[in-house]
Every structure is written in structure tokens, then in C-alpha cells.
Amino acid sequence: MLSLTGALVREGVLAAEKELATAIAQGGKVEIDLSAVTSIDSAGVALLATYARRLRQDGGSLHLMGARPEVERTLELFPFLEEVPPEVPNRPGWFETMGERGLVAREVALQYLVLCADAAYFTVQGIWQRRGIRWSVVFYEMAMMGSKATGVVGLISFLVGTTITLQSADQLRQFGANIFAVNLIGISMTRELGPLMAAIVVAGRSGSAVAAELGTMMVSEEIDALKTLGLHPTRFLVVPKLLAITITQPLLTILADAAGIFGGFLVCTSYLDIAPGVFFDRLQESLYLKDLMTGLIKSVVFAQLIVTIGAICGLRTRGGADAVGRSTTVAVVAGIFAVIVADAIASLIFYFGA
Amino acid sequence: MEDVTIQVQGLVARYGEKVVLDGVDLTVKKGELRVILGGSGCGKSTLLKHLIGLLPPSAGSIQLLDVDLATADEPEKQAVLGRIGMLFQGGALLNSMTLHENVALPMEERTHLPTEVIDEMVRMKLAMVGLAEASPLFPPELSGGMRKRAALARAMALDPAVLFCDEPSAGLDPITSAALDELLLSIRDRFGMSMVVVTHELESIRRIADRATMLDKGKVIADGTLAEVEASPHPMVRAFFDRRPEAEGTRSSVWSALGASGGPP
Ligand SMILES: Nc1ncnc2c1ncn2[C@@H]1O[C@H](COP(=O)(O)OP(=O)(O)OP(=O)(O)O)[C@@H](O)[C@H]1O
Ligand SMILES: [Mg+2]
Numbered sequence: 001m002l003s004l005t006g007a008l009v010r011e012g013v014l015a016a017e018k019e020l021a022t023a024i025a026q027g028g029k030v031e032i033d034l035s036a037v038t039s040i041d042s043a044g045v046a047l048l049a050t051y052a053r054r055l056r057q058d059g060g061s062l063h064l065m066g067a068r069p070e071v072e073r074t075l076e077l078f079p080f081l082e083e084v085p086p087e088v089p090n091r092p093g094w095f096e097t098m099g100e101r102g103l104v105a106r107e108v109a110l111q112y113l114v115l116c117a118d119a120a121y122f123t124v125q126g127i128w129q130r131r132g133i134r135w136s137v138v139f140y141e142m143a144m145m146g147s148k149a150t151g152v153v154g155l156i157s158f159l160v161g162t163t164i165t166l167q168s169a170d171q172l173r174q175f176g177a178n179i180f181a182v183n184l185i186g187i188s189m190t191r192e193l194g195p196l197m198a199a200i201v202v203a204g205r206s207g208s209a210v211a212a213e214l215g216t217m218m219v220s221e222e223i224d225a226l227k228t229l230g231l232h233p234t235r236f237l238v239v240p241k242l243l244a245i246t247i248t249q250p251l252l253t254i255l256a257d258a259a260g261i262f263g264g265f266l267v268c269t270s271y272l273d274i275a276p277g278v279f280f281d282r283l284q285e286s287l288y289l290k291d292l293m294t295g296l297i298k299s300v301v302f303a304q305l306i307v308t309i310g311a312i313c314g315l316r317t318r319g320g321a322d323a324v325g326r327s328t329t330v331a332v333v334a335g336i337f338a339v340i341v342a343d344a345i346a347s348l349i350f351y352f353g354a
Numbered sequence: 355m356e357d358v359t360i361q362v363q364g365l366v367a368r369y370g371e372k373v374v375l376d377g378v379d380l381t382v383k384k385g386e387l388r389v390i391l392g393g394s395g396c397g398k399s400t401l402l403k404h405l406i407g408l409l410p411p412s413a414g415s416i417q418l419l420d421v422d423l424a425t426a427d428e429p430e431k432q433a434v435l436g437r438i439g440m441l442f443q444g445g446a447l448l449n450s451m452t453l454h455e456n457v458a459l460p461m462e463e464r465t466h467l468p469t470e471v472i473d474e475m476v477r478m479k480l481a482m483v484g485l486a487e488a489s490p491l492f493p494p495e496l497s498g499g500m501r502k503r504a505a506l507a508r509a510m511a512l513d514p515a516v517l518f519c520d521e522p523s524a525g526l527d528p529i530t531s532a533a534l535d536e537l538l539l540s541i542r543d544r545f546g547m548s549m550v551v552v553t554h555e556l557e558s559i560r561r562i563a564d565r566a567t568m569l570d571k572g573k574v575i576a577d578g579t580l581a582e583v584e585a586s587p588h589p590m591v592r593a594f595f596d597r598r599p600e601a602e603g604t605r606s607s608v609w610s611a612l613g614a615s616g617g618p619p
Contacts (some may be wrong), residue, residue, distance in 0.1 A: 050471050
């Protein structure tokens, strides 16, 4: 028989715990005298319940006796669960996880196709209808996704152009082929690096913004509300962004091309001793309209990928604030990945097509 | 003055320019269950947020458990916050944690109890609000009423000396809501805790209120025992208890403004 004394409350539980631990050590039927316990709170009750549970597991039992009325009423207030509910659901096995991922991937792919089809349909339909497209929103999005990105895109492309020219200059000089640095920077910027740099910056800025916006609307039931109001979320939210970025992305790409070539120009004229006039003549000879157009077409494709991927990530958000964070991350990673894959595919097409 | 839990004098609350509470006085005694009444948007949630020190008062003073949270230093403030529980109107559970973890959080942060005892306490509290089975779920997987009850379990986690509840029974069915009232009353009786409860449910008010305070347009328009408040002749109080829309006097309809009989000639 163990006799506990004093207040069995949050602050005093640790002392009582030692006594209880020794009392139940030998197991069997343990009786606890509570007549000297002056008060008890939920921590005290939980302590008794914990030890009762432990003792039961070893086949023993715990009996409380002699509690004062107030203490007894507190003990009566709190429920004791005979069986402890499982804390975490069973972890699925490897095959189950993989199978589930496969199913999810299929679902995402389907949902993505539907989103793209809807977006295409609503764009065409919207252009025909009188109030189909909310142009004010499109202009707002153009400012957010285009104008606000000009600084970063320009600066990054300028630095890339400078670096590439510098790195290749040494190699070219060894062959006395300085002048080819102009071809190199012109072609690589317009065909490849301009569109790519602009797209990567925009994937980081706008892909994440789209996912965060739609994701937040998803978790706060705003998307559900839109549907009840008869507004298709794709038409209402995605189409304006798609239109806006389709207009701004080629412009950003031209800016990137120009900034990169300007970086190359500075290196060529200062470091490689190429006269400015020679630089521009050479650039004109080596660049074809086709190179520029290839880059611009690619940029439109990249832009559509970025927005649609951001949108699908946002619309698949379930849960709370943390889920929004996760979809935003996925949107950026998947967006950049898709842009690079698309770029590789485009290179193959243009290579074999030409 | 241990028997006064909350003492508010001349509280003025603003959001920017907008004055929401304009000179509110309120005294809550130990062991008292105080109900705050008032129309939607009259500043009840704002009052609670001031009481627990989340928002600093623009003017006036608030004593909670004999401490003025606006001027108290950090350890003193934390000591008081450890003795109160708040059930937010929207639940405010942390969505990235299971129910069990949500309720365990204040215990882990503010006590040195062994994990096993904390787990047992969490089970007790969740069982009290009827959510024993739901402990491994995440809040977004619950219904609105379940979230409310889970939030109450978290507010009660540390057997607070003062419990604040912002519309505990909103969104609950009448049976659960009655059970919740019983629960509030029984823990109040057991621990002698004070409670400040915002609610609109007449039935619930009649069941639980010791005293009531009614707010309107930033002022206290009635204060006292439930019977005293119910007997007040103030039109807003009458409208509330008689369940009539308040007579808004001068509101005109399109017809009365522009129709044949009304309007300027
Ligand atoms: N963060 C905020 N910024 C500006 N104004 C606010 C803010 N929160 C509340 N308000 C305004 O303060 C007033 C009181 O709001 P409060 O949330 O306290 O109302 P309430 O009495 O709890 O209403 P309800 O019963 O609908 O919950 C409202 O008019 C609201 O517009
Ligand atoms: Mg409120």
C-alpha cells in the first residue's frame, strides 16, 4: 500500500512519479491511498492513469482508495480509455507506396490534360465572347509577371552573356579566332540562353506565385465558392494568367537576348579588341531571323508550361498553410524541370528538322 | 485581490482609425462564467484578443490574474499565458500536426512532464470532447464542429485558471452543444476556473451564464446577472432576447424612396 501526500498537480508530479515507479515495480495488485492528497489536476490524474496502464500490461492492477470528495470528483471528471487508440495509422509497404504513386501520377496527368484543354477552350471562347476575357486582370498579370521581372532577367542575362564570352575568349584566341566570339554570343543567346534564362527566372517568380495563390484559395474553400457561383476556376483564374504570360514572355526573352549580347559586346570590345562596328557587322551576318524566332517560339511554350504547372500544383493543394508551401516548392521545381526538358526536345526537333 | 480574475477599465480598441471598443469596463470574478453578447461585428472577438494580450489597448487598462499584460515583462507575461486557455473562433489548430500533437504542444512547451503522462493527458482531454478516436487525424481531415471541439481540448490542455471561448458552440448540433455546455460547467465547478464565453445561442446562454455583458457600438449596454440583463429595456437587448430584428428606423427601400407615395415630388 502506497500513500501519496500533498498536492498531486503539474508541478509536483515528478516527485510522486518516483514513489509510484517503485510501488509498481514488483507488479501484482497495488493499492494507493489518496486520503492525504489535498488536490489533484489533470496532470495528476494522467499520472495515475499512466501507471495503471503500465501495471495492467504486466498483468497487475491499480486500485485507488480513500480519496477526498473533491479529489474523487476530479478523478471522475476525466475519462479513462480502456484501450489506447493507435497513434499513427499503419505505414504502407514499399509496393503499396509505389503503386499509390503510380495512381497519383496518372491522376495528375489526367487532371493536367483537362486543365490545358479547358484553358485552351476558354481562351478561344473568351476571345469570341463580349465579356469573355477580363482584360483588366490580364493587364494586371502582365505587370506582375512581365514588367516586374525585367530587372532580374536583364541583370542575369547580362552576367551570363559576359561570362560566356569571357570563358570562350581564351580558347578562341589560341586559334586566332577572336572574331567568332561574336557568332558564339549572338547565336547562343538568341537560340538557347535568352529564352532559358527568362523562363527560369519567371518559373521562380510567377510559377510559385500562381501555385501559392491558387493553393491558398483551395484551402480556404474560395475555389469551391467560385464553382458555386458558376465561375469555372480555369476560366476565371488561369486563362488571364496564360494570356498575360504569352504576351510578356517573348518580350522578356528579347530583353534577355539583348542584355546578354550587350554583355558579350562589352567583353569583345574591351578584352578581345574587336571594334564596335566590326562587332555589329559580324552579328548581323551571323544571326538569322530564324534563330530569333526559334527562341521566341520556345519562350511561349516555356511560359505556358510554367503557368499551367503552377496552376495544377495550386489546384491540387489539400490541407492547410503547410500544404500551400509544399505545392509552391513543387511548382518551381517541376516548372524549371519541364522548361529544360522542353528545351531539350525543341533542340532535337530543330536539329533534325533543319 | 485574488478573487478578481479580470479587471478591465475604459478599454478603447482601434483598428487603424476605426474605433471598435470605446470605453469598455468589465470585471470577472474567480470561478465566474461570464457570457459576452452582442451583434455580429460588434467587437466581441476583439475584446477577447485584448483580454489575453494579443492586441495592445489604445487606452484603458486590463488586469488579467493581477498582471497588466501591456506593461508586464516577458517572463511575467509567459507565466500568465501559461495559466489561460483560448478557444479561437476559427479553431486555430496547427494544420501540420495531428490532433494529438496539437493538444500535446502546450504541455510539452510549458511543463516538464514525462511523455507518457502527457500522452495520457492528451487522451483524457480528447476523450472529454468526444474525439478519442480522432487523435491521429490532421485538422483538415475533420469537420468544422470536430475542429471546434479539438480546439477546446487544446485550450483546456493545462487546466487553465481562465478559459476564453469564442463561440464554442457555433457550428455544433444542439446535442453536442448541450454536452459542451455541460462540460464547460463541470470543469468550471471542479477547478473553480473563470470563463469568458462569447456566444449567440440563447439556450446555451440560459444554461451556462452566471453573469452576462452585452456590447453594442463599442459600449457596454447591459451588464449583470443574466436576469438583470434580460430585464434591461435597452432596444438592442430586447431585440436580442425577443429574437426580433432590431427596428432600424430610417432605412428606406427602393420603393419607399422612389415609389409612388414616397420620394420628393
Ligand atoms: N484585423 C482587423 N482589421 C481591421 N478591422 C477589423 C479587424 N478585425 C476586426 N475588425 C473590425 O472590428 C469589428 C469587430 O470585429 P470582431 O471580430 O471583434 O467582431 P465580433 O463581435 O467577434 O463579430 P462576430 O460575432 O461576427 O464574430 C468589425 O467591424 C470588423 O470589421
Ligand atoms: Mg467574433
